[in-house]
Amino acid sequence: MNKFAFLVAALLFAGTDAALASGGADLRMEPAPVNRLDVASLQRGARNFTNYCLNCHSAKFMRYQRLTGLGIDASMVQDNLMFATSKIGDPMIAAMTPADAKAFFGVVPPDLSVEAHVRGSDWLYNYFLGFYRDDKSVSGWNNLVFPNVAMPHVAWQLQGAGRLVETEYEDHEKAIAAVIAVKGLAKLEPAKGGKWIVQTIEQDPDAPGTLTPVQYQLWVADLVNYLDFMAEPDKNKRISLGIIVLIYLGVLFAFAYALKRSYWKDLH
Numbered sequence: 001m002n003k004f005a006f007l008v009a010a011l012l013f014a015g016t017d018a019a020l021a022s023g024g025a026d027l028r029m030e031p032a033p034v035n036r037l038d039v040a041s042l043q044r045g046a047r048n049f050t051n052y053c054l055n056c057h058s059a060k061f062m063r064y065q066r067l068t069g070l071g072i073d074a075s076m077v078q079d080n081l082m083f084a085t086s087k088i089g090d091p092m093i094a095a096m097t098p099a100d101a102k103a104f105f106g107v108v109p110p111d112l113s114v115e116a117h118v119r120g121s122d123w124l125y126n127y128f129l130g131f132y133r134d135d136k137s138v139s140g141w142n143n144l145v146f147p148n149v150a151m152p153h154v155a156w157q158l159q160g161a162g163r164l165v166e167t168e169y170e171d172h173e174k175a176i177a178a179v180i181a182v183k184g185l186a187k188l189e190p191a192k193g194g195k196w197i198v199q200t201i202e203q204d205p206d207a208p209g210t211l212t213p214v215q216y217q218l219w220v221a222d223l224v225n226y227l228d229f230m231a232e233p234d235k236n237k238r239i240s241l242g243i244i245v246l247i248y249l250g251v252l253f254a255f256a257y258a259l260k261r262s263y264w265k266d267l268h
Helices: 003-021 039-052 064-070 074-080 098-105 115-119 121-129 172-181 213-231 235-267
Strands: 059-063 131-133 141-143 160-169 186-190 196-208
Parallel strands (some): 131 160
Antiparallel strands (some): 131 141
């Protein structure tokens, strides 16, 4: 093996090792395809959040009025995205009371204002892809990213029901190779007798969703994109300003370089 091929193999191995370590040493997650500057995606994500998350989860550090900064008219916000209040200046408070939530789920759902900072976009993206049917759990659902989670799969009608698939391997390297070969979320766990189990999720053909897998992934990406925006709304302004500054510096460099060539042309 020449030096170049060895370097490529080393980089691929390092990338694989990092993927397996993300979110836990045994979990391989897909990168979240989010773009904070995609306003259309953020608008769809705000719609997804208010319709599917805000029933149980609050976002007390985010006010409805902030949504107008995404190009959503104030009247549209009031008519289509506000269910627990009539004042656009109010924070996003869950429709369900904490007492009722604890009675239903056994725990109060966390506030999601800065959840993207706490968990990260990749974790959130794979979390929404990681639900599967589990008759042993109280809610009837479990999650590959967050085992024994109290939250049910609120978007299961969109995605459909998934089921857990476990494949046993006697060799650790073969198990890792199987995880790498999987296109999507995969988990590697040790088993008895020095064996290893690779866990994946497949679609239950008897319980399809109203969206195709690709459409559901886009739906989740929009939601996670909005959660990332909500955690730090002013970051978009900084990114836009940074792009303008870089363009300005690029133009300034072009003029400076042209001036330099003009000054030194007689010496070359």
